[in-house]
Amino acid sequence: MKDVDPITLATIWHSFQSTCREMRHVVERTAQSYLMAHLKDLSTGIWLPDGSTVAVPVGLPCQYMGNRFGIQAIMKKFENDIAPGDVFLVNDPYEGHNTHLPDWGFYRPIFCEEELMFFTMVRGHQMDTGGSYPGGYFPNAYDIHAEGLRIPPLKVVAAGQDRTDLLEFIWANVRWPEAVKIDNYSMMAALKFSDDRITDMVRQFGRDTVKAGIAQMIARSEKAVRGEIATIPDGTYSGESATDDDGTELDKPVWVRLDLTVKGDELILDFSRSDPQTKGFINNVYAATYATSVTAVLIHFSPALADFHNEGSMRPITVLAPEGLVVNAKYPATVGAAPVAVGTQILEAVMEAMGKAVPMRSMAAWGKHRGCYTFALDSRSGKPYVRTTFDYDGSVGAVWGHDGPTGPCVLPTMAQVTRGNVEEAEIRFPWRILKTEIIPDLMGAGKWRGGCGIDWRAINEGGAGRIATGSSDGDVMLGKGAGGGYSVPPSRTFIQRDGKSMRIKPHRLVELQTGDVYIKLSSGGGGVGDPRERPVEAVLKDVRNGVVSLGVAQGVYGVAINSDTMEVDLAQTAKLRAAPPVKECDIAIDEELLSARVL
Amino acid sequence: MKQLTIDVGGTFTDCLCLDEAGVLHRFKASTTPSEPTKGVFAAIGKAAAFFNQTAPAFLAQVERIVHGTTLGTNALITRNGAKVGMITTQGFRDVIEMRRGIKNLHGSIFDQFVEPYEPIVPRYLRLPVEERIRYTGDIVTPLNEDQVRQAALQLVKEGCDAIAICFLSAYINSAHEKRAKEIVSVAAPGVYITTSHEILPVWREFERFSTTVISAYIGPIISHYLNELVRQLSLNQFTGSLMLMQANALVQTPEHCSERAVNLLDSGPAAAPSGALAVLPDRGQANVLSTDMGGTSFDICVLKNGIIPTTSENWVGEDRVAIKMVDLITLGAGGGSIAWIDSLGLLRVGPQSAGADPGPAAYGKASHATVTDANLVLGYVPSDYFLGGEMTVDVERSRQAIKKIGDHLNMSVEDAALAIWTTVNANMSNAIHEMCTKKGHDIRSFTMVAGGGACGAHAAGIARRLSIPEVVVPRVAALMSAFGMYNLDLGLEFARSWFQDRNKVRLDDLQALFNEMRTEAEKEFGKLGADISQLSYAPTVEMRYTGQFTDLEVELPGMEITDLTIDKLVQDFHKLHKQHFTYNLPWLGVEFLTFRLRVSVPRQSMQRLHVAEGGASRHIAHKAVRRVLFADGARETPVYDWDSLAPGDSISGPAVVVDRTTSVLVPEDFDCSVDPSTSLVLRLSSEASAISRRTSKKEFA
Numbered sequence A: 001m002k003d004v005d006p007i008t009l010a011t012i013w014h015s016f017q018s019t020c021r022e023m024r025h026v027v028e029r030t031a032q033s034y035l036m037a038h039l040k041d042l043s044t045g046i047w048l049p050d051g052s053t054v055a056v057p058v059g060l061p062c063q064y065m066g067n068r069f070g071i072q073a074i075m076k077k078f079e080n081d082i083a084p085g086d087v088f089l090v091n092d093p094y095e096g097h098n099t100h101l102p103d104w105g106f107y108r109p110i111f112c113e114e115e116l117m118f119f120t121m122v123r124g125h126q127m128d129t130g131g132s133y134p135g136g137y138f139p140n141a142y143d144i145h146a147e148g149l150r151i152p153p154l155k156v157v158a159a160g161q162d163r164t165d166l167l168e169f170i171w172a173n174v175r176w177p178e179a180v181k182i183d184n185y186s187m188m189a190a191l192k193f194s195d196d197r198i199t200d201m202v203r204q205f206g207r208d209t210v211k212a213g214i215a216q217m218i219a220r221s222e223k224a225v226r227g228e229i230a231t232i233p234d235g236t237y238s239g240e241s242a243t244d245d246d247g248t249e250l251d252k253p254v255w256v257r258l259d260l261t262v263k264g265d266e267l268i269l270d271f272s273r274s275d276p277q278t279k280g281f282i283n284n285v286y287a288a289t290y291a292t293s294v295t296a297v298l299i300h301f302s303p304a305l306a307d308f309h310n311e312g313s314m315r316p317i318t319v320l321a322p323e324g325l326v327v328n329a330k331y332p333a334t335v336g337a338a339p340v341a342v343g344t345q346i347l348e349a350v351m352e353a354m355g356k357a358v359p360m361r362s363m364a365a366w367g368k369h370r371g372c373y374t375f376a377l378d379s380r381s382g383k384p385y386v387r388t389t390f391d392y393d394g395s396v397g398a399v400w401g402h403d404g405p406t407g408p409c410v411l412p413t414m415a416q417v418t419r420g421n422v423e424e425a426e427i428r429f430p431w432r433i434l435k436t437e438i439i440p441d442l443m444g445a446g447k448w449r450g451g452c453g454i455d456w457r458a459i460n461e462g463g464a465g466r467i468a469t470g471s472s473d474g475d476v477m478l479g480k481g482a483g484g485g486y487s488v489p490p491s492r493t494f495i496q497r498d499g500k501s502m503r504i505k506p507h508r509l510v511e512l513q514t515g516d517v518y519i520k521l522s523s524g525g526g527g528v529g530d531p532r533e534r535p536v537e538a539v540l541k542d543v544r545n546g547v548v549s550l551g552v553a554q555g556v557y558g559v560a561i562n563s564d565t566m567e568v569d570l571a572q573t574a575k576l577r578a579a580p581p582v583k584e585c586d587i588a589i590d591e592e593l594l595s596a597r598v599l
Numbered sequence B: 001m002k003q004l005t006i007d008v009g010g011t012f013t014d015c016l017c018l019d020e021a022g023v024l025h026r027f028k029a030s031t032t033p034s035e036p037t038k039g040v041f042a043a044i045g046k047a048a049a050f051f052n053q054t055a056p057a058f059l060a061q062v063e064r065i066v067h068g069t070t071l072g073t074n075a076l077i078t079r080n081g082a083k084v085g086m087i088t089t090q091g092f093r094d095v096i097e098m099r100r101g102i103k104n105l106h107g108s109i110f111d112q113f114v115e116p117y118e119p120i121v122p123r124y125l126r127l128p129v130e131e132r133i134r135y136t137g138d139i140v141t142p143l144n145e146d147q148v149r150q151a152a153l154q155l156v157k158e159g160c161d162a163i164a165i166c167f168l169s170a171y172i173n174s175a176h177e178k179r180a181k182e183i184v185s186v187a188a189p190g191v192y193i194t195t196s197h198e199i200l201p202v203w204r205e206f207e208r209f210s211t212t213v214i215s216a217y218i219g220p221i222i223s224h225y226l227n228e229l230v231r232q233l234s235l236n237q238f239t240g241s242l243m244l245m246q247a248n249a250l251v252q253t254p255e256h257c258s259e260r261a262v263n264l265l266d267s268g269p270a271a272a273p274s275g276a277l278a279v280l281p282d283r284g285q286a287n288v289l290s291t292d293m294g295g296t297s298f299d300i301c302v303l304k305n306g307i308i309p310t311t312s313e314n315w316v317g318e319d320r321v322a323i324k325m326v327d328l329i330t331l332g333a334g335g336g337s338i339a340w341i342d343s344l345g346l347l348r349v350g351p352q353s354a355g356a357d358p359g360p361a362a363y364g365k366a367s368h369a370t371v372t373d374a375n376l377v378l379g380y381v382p383s384d385y386f387l388g389g390e391m392t393v394d395v396e397r398s399r400q401a402i403k404k405i406g407d408h409l410n411m412s413v414e415d416a417a418l419a420i421w422t423t424v425n426a427n428m429s430n431a432i433h434e435m436c437t438k439k440g441h442d443i444r445s446f447t448m449v450a451g452g453g454a455c456g457a458h459a460a461g462i463a464r465r466l467s468i469p470e471v472v473v474p475r476v477a478a479l480m481s482a483f484g485m486y487n488l489d490l491g492l493e494f495a496r497s498w499f500q501d502r503n504k505v506r507l508d509d510l511q512a513l514f515n516e517m518r519t520e521a522e523k524e525f526g527k528l529g530a531d532i533s534q535l536s537y538a539p540t541v542e543m544r545y546t547g548q549f550t551d552l553e554v555e556l557p558g559m560e561i562t563d564l565t566i567d568k569l570v571q572d573f574h575k576l577h578k579q580h581f582t583y584n585l586p587w588l589g590v591e592f593l594t595f596r597l598r599v600s601v602p603r604q605s606m607q608r609l610h611v612a613e614g615g616a617s618r619h620i621a622h623k624a625v626r627r628v629l630f631a632d633g634a635r636e637t638p639v640y641d642w643d644s645l646a647p648g649d650s651i652s653g654p655a656v657v658v659d660r661t662t663s664v665l666v667p668e669d670f671d672c673s674v675d676p677s678t679s680l681v682l683r684l685s686s687e688a689s690a691i692s693r694r695t696s697k698k699e700f701a
Helices: A006-030 A066-079 A164-171 A179-203 A207-230 A286-298 A304-306 A343-357 A422-428 A536-544 A549-556 A570-578 B036-050 B056-062 B073-079 B097-103 B147-157 B176-189 B204-233 B254-259 B269-277 B373-380 B383-389 B395-411 B413-439 B460-466 B477-489 B507-527 B565-580 B684-695
Strands: A042-047 A053-055 A087-090 A103-112 A115-125 A154-158 A233-243 A254-264 A266-270 A316-318 A371-378 A383-387 A431-438 A455-460 A465-474 A491-495 A502-505 A509-512 A518-521 A587-590 A593-597 B002-009 B011-019 B022-028 B061-069 B084-090 B126-129 B139-141 B163-168 B192-195 B240-246 B250-252 B288-291 B298-303 B315-316 B320-321 B329-331 B337-341 B348-354 B447-451 B470-473 B489-501 B536-545 B552-555 B590-601 B622-630 B631-639 B651-653 B655-658 B662-664 B670-674 B680-684
Touching: A006 A042, A006 A053, A006 A179, A006 A207, A006 B413, A006 B565, A042 A066, A042 A179, A042 B680, A066 A286, A087 A179, A103 A179, A103 B061, A115 A179, A115 A207, A154 A164, A154 A343, A154 B192, A164 A179, A179 A207, A179 B073, A233 A343, A233 A491, A233 B315, A254 B565, A286 A343, A316 A465, A343 B684, A371 A518, A371 B684, A422 A431, A431 B097, A465 A491, A491 A549, A502 B489, A509 B061, A536 B337, A549 B477, A593 B097, A593 B395, B002 B036, B002 B477, B011 B036, B011 B552, B022 B036, B022 B477, B036 B056, B056 B061, B073 B204, B073 B631, B084 B147, B084 B204, B084 B315, B126 B147, B126 B250, B139 B489, B139 B622, B147 B176, B163 B204, B163 B315, B176 B192, B176 B315, B204 B240, B204 B254, B240 B254, B250 B489, B254 B631, B254 B655, B269 B288, B269 B298, B269 B477, B288 B413, B288 B670, B298 B413, B315 B447, B337 B373, B337 B395, B337 B413, B348 B413, B373 B395, B373 B413, B373 B622, B395 B651, B413 B460, B413 B622, B447 B460, B447 B477, B460 B662, B507 B536, B507 B565, B552 B565, B622 B655, B651 B655, B662 B670, B662 B680
Parallel strands: A266 A316, B002 B061, B061 B240, B084 B126, B084 B163, B163 B192, B288 B447, B447 B470, B631 B655
Antiparallel strands: A042 A053, A042 A115, A087 A103, A087 A154, A103 A115, A233 A254, A254 A266, A371 A383, A371 A465, A431 A455, A455 A518, A465 A509, A491 A502, A491 A518, A587 A593, B002 B011, B011 B022, B240 B250, B288 B298, B298 B329, B315 B320, B337 B348, B470 B680, B489 B590, B536 B552, B536 B590, B622 B631, B651 B670, B655 B662, B670 B680
């Protein structure tokens, strides 16, 4: 193998990273979809033809971290029929190893001096993917076919020529074809961009140097990650997490269970004890489980490595998930909600196990995603509208060393989504928003506490319609804290009509009337570490800020504060903190008062 | 009469004086952070001494001072502002804390171990009051005036120096904020007050509230400083006009800026692009890459067709600032940037900087290897003429510091120094390329203007990487911002958010809205004694396709609103959309979001610049021959004295050109010529550019 000096190596490495970021810039500048252009529901990356990961700095983990399988599928199918200028399109979970149908992946083989050296990919959430319901998020689809159009590896551009017959067939099978077409060309333009950037770079350094550089990149990342794993005591650590139900078989939790074994500098993630695949739309195929769980492991390693993960980081990690389980679903299982459920549960199971293995990098669970889809009439325009938003979500969990911030949310996206503005929402939708504010006490306590729970309320000033709580979760099954930190408290959804509150569970579809007040009380994140070790000043600050009540300060954190003077009673505090730990105190939502209550 | 520009940076206070003969004189003093007026007067004192005058005698002959200061930026970034309280709409007191859900603003998704964002106003100082206005401007809940009074009293009791009043929908109906301000001024006399409709009358509450709170946070410091400066200037016989340089590259009076302190963020650095344009007076609507590399950072601005881009999508540190600011990208790369080895064994440079204190290893205080140390070892910056010999540097310390880096990489000191130089160039080039990809520019058609004291040693390296054909290093490179301040308009920006469907909007209402802004402008300019008939108006509309999410700001053909002008506006929107995003959707309707009016007094066009020379005579232009290190080995290289170069001179690489403020490297594959204003123009020599042309021309999207 050719030797590469460290400066050339760093230059090549950074060039791959910035090419990935710039591919995303191209899509953000040229796509019309809100999800892709603004919410970053979009991933880019660079792989070797054997599926090895070269660079993956940007994206949603489940869209690209398991992409080796997708590339291997393309290589197998098109073995001798891959040429410069080709573009492949894939969205099928079963033949293309994708997570769910709306995430379409475009792939381009990159040739340098006639040698196939790389694949680049852009994968993004499309406005529609066909199927029985718009948006591909329907809990009661009969099978994968009802969820949308399945696209196995398909050559849509041959040597620079669009195969318009195929593309038009695809667009004819989705809603809003003009819009989807713009987005597809935007993604293909980003691939063309990557081709130019990468071939330029290879021309500058030479193929052998670049290959040697990649080998070194992978070797260095592998060494660093193995070094991290080697510091973990050998043994088996377990974690588990469940979703409230699968959306079809109601009120029956579905479990993801993990046994994580550390052996020297290797990690084995064994999901064999997880529940069987379900009728509802929460199943993950193996590639999705692989992507999500590997990402969940990597975020526990040194943040200094964050920008440098590649194939080498993944090599020491093995993911076992027998076929037929909710973590390795067989055709024709439905997968619509896979990124959120059981994607979240896979992440939480890994976080729990890794937290036991590496306490100094432990992370608590986050408040669950609280998504709702509203379909109703905007009586101002007389037109129907669809509303989806992240505004109702609670907040992230704590990590060792830091409280969780209030506001960031949605674990499977690693908090890459943004919340909207009230002033924009009120113009766009016929709802007057009454409140978007912190709910005191509705988070997991800890030495580092979770971000706060959020109280979101609005009144429907538009016409009648329906609300689907399709991607909500966390009313019953609670995410865990870490290292003695408290769990994520439960969340609740209500409709207030004629002065009465009706509770709405996750994964349901309900009728909506004019004048209804919709209330989402969404929990914050879990805590890390024993709350009685939280610095007294931090507890006092939380009480002054009204995010922790005096009762919780005393009962959970062991800090006695005089409510008149707002001063800490040090003697009493010392006594409280010296006493044996109390049983974990439960926070629940009072369905009369619609606020958090200590049980 | 003379004109002055004064740029107070973090380390140095730069002063440029344009004398009666049209010659520019450069002066530099140290910044005095605890009492910034001291540094300003030190610089003025140096200028006065140069003209053999006392400061008052000198100032009496100055008709205009344009002043930029990083005081506001520094207070914000170092969290050294006022104690701010907030009075806000009940039910929405956590808007600024939730920060639209952003967790890790700058870093990788694989890094979840980040400190939580601390809002400027802690929750206990964010006090909710009953009031609510609908998006239409209708009042749903009247203002509870008693609660406002109580809130103000409580905030005073808590010791707040400033209060920000931030209500929902105040952009469309400011009645509640206005009334609340009256109540607060009575209940809390002497407290600095900001209201969201005055600071940024534009919809989207997070952005508006955040900006309003920041203005309150830096307001007391800024207004105290400006009062003091005005007082001392007038004590020193200054009777001319003092103008402050704002983030949007317009200048305004101290009175105006005291009330809108947030406008002074980036005051200073944001002038560099104006300077870059002024350096190229004959280029008209040139495509210019403005760069400014100082001790800690590298600012980039891309000017397509000679237009200075502004944006409201700004973050200063961790805080959102939604006023219009010059669109600068800042990278942690400067002369003081520290070289280090990361956990993968790779060389990294920056973003940590040794700054000016302790500074590079060569300064003798610390032992970090910095970019400046590398340049000293390589000979790109002469060790025997550092800052014109005003400062002695110890190259041996530089070598020792770099040796430590070299040992990790198995490299000699020289190779490691070259590696540091290459790496920082790569960082800067990548940032430029990424910015251009974001905006859709092809950088190979741009002229690079290399500003900042540190850029001269790197400009050619960056240009070579990016295939930029031409680099101009201005004679005033080291004082780029102060220079740019000569090239700014006096102006004001107005905005009104008003959500309207193109097909439903009443033109009379629109006309009334623009007339209202115009009347306000005339009133404001009238106060300054400006000739109203000379005002130039630039009305624009922020608009988008109905139901879509991408806003564009489009110019209105004029101040008259008719069906014709609105149709033209919509046509232009389709065109601009295609330009920006590569596609348009002409079958969709359009929505108007925010109406803006920029009013300015056009500046006098700048004459060609003449920089005072150092007094050296022509025959010693060729100072010396030094051993300088390049990628292919050491070379005996001539060193030229910039002061002695004359327009029309040309130099072929390799060469180093020095003066007392900066040092410029001309590599072997570059030619250098001296332009009429004695700026250096570096071009890839014809042979080298033939090679770079061979790399195929690329088009995308």
